[in-house]
Amino acid sequence: MRDPARQQSGDASLLRRLNSAAVLRVLREAGVATLSELARATRVSRPTAEVIVDDLIAEGWAEECGERGERQRGRPAKRFRFRASAGHVVGVGIGGSTLRAMVSDLGGDIVATHRALNHASMPAAERIDAIVELVSIAAAQAGLAVSELAAVGVGTTGVVDGGGRVVKSVVLPGWSGFDLQGELGRRLPAPVLVENDMRLAVLAEHWRGEARGHQDVVYLFAGDRLGLGLLIGGRPHRGAHAAAGEIGRQSGDHWQAFRHLTDYAMAAEPGELRTHRQVAEFAVSRAQEGDEAAAKAVEAFASHLGEGLLTLVNPLDPELVVIGGGLSRAGGLVVGPIQAFFDDRCLYPPKVVASSLGGECVTLGAVRWALDHAEQALFM
Incomplete structure (x- = not known):
């Protein structure tokens, strides 16, 4: 049989840890807070909040950040913040x-x-x-x-x-x-x-990129290879075998879109051998300089990507499609044709955007x- 005194002590220790975590969480989310604000948010007394904050400061998790008056008269309230560098x-x-x-x-x-x-x-x-x-x-x-x-x-x-x-x-x-x-x-x-x-x-797009504020997103990586990331309900989707997003072999030739760029590059400079990423960069660069043949090759490439993505976009009904990888630098040259393809084929066309995160x-x-x-x- 458990010792009631020991059990009571353990319960009190657990409660202190939970209260401490709650205060720290509020500081993390609020940025800056007073003791009164922390007490209200965590539903503890102000003296309890003060003891917890003192402990957090001693442990290096919080710090006082100067004073700013909450009242017109009297001593200004102390303000505290989460110490991110901890x-x-x-x-x-x-x-x-x-x-x-x-x-x-x-x-x-x-x-x-x-x-x-x-x-x-x-x-x-x-x-x-x-x-x-x-x-x-x-x-x-x-x-x-x-x-x-x-x-x-x-x-x-x-x-x-x-x-x-x-x-x-x-x-x-x-x-x-x-x-x-x-x-x-x-x-x-x-x-x-x-x-x-x-x-x-x-996940990065949802945190710091174009997918902030969106819950259902298809991310297409286009570089030396093609890859997919799926955000469903605000969380990266893993699938039953952790293989969600793996393109694998598709019926037809939807994922042979790079051939449009390769054919253009070989016609423009027959002696040069390039990777998928390199032919894409070459064609996009030429298209941006006004080369009509390059622009048509990039448009055909992007439309082909849209055709392949359609098999995901229609059943998943995402809010957003993000084009990432090296091809994100092409901006509207790639985004435009994909958006036009979706506008023509989808009941609820998602918005198509280029990633701003690049290779990071x-x-x-x-x-x-x-x-x-x-x-x-x-x-x-």
């Missing part, structure tokens, strides 16, 4: 040619960035070494040891299961079946979370993913 996370994006890392404080402000080269033929063990070094250097640039990080979020291509294992990857050889989260967790003295790059990209979308999404983990640990 903790930091790192987001890592594993791209086909680049590894990116961003260090963020708990307020989401990026305080350090670092990049390293990556290539598809790099052995998995070497890529792990490069990621570990990348995180260490980025943390050091922010004046931190890796052990001080609240979380490390990592975005990678491929089907990623709930445990952070890469079930299948067709882009990075040796990556399929690799326990990326487990291996990085053994090498980095901080909590590590691994997720599919396209799910993190759409996956890394930013990894930062948001790590912040979500840190906040859950902090406020629960």
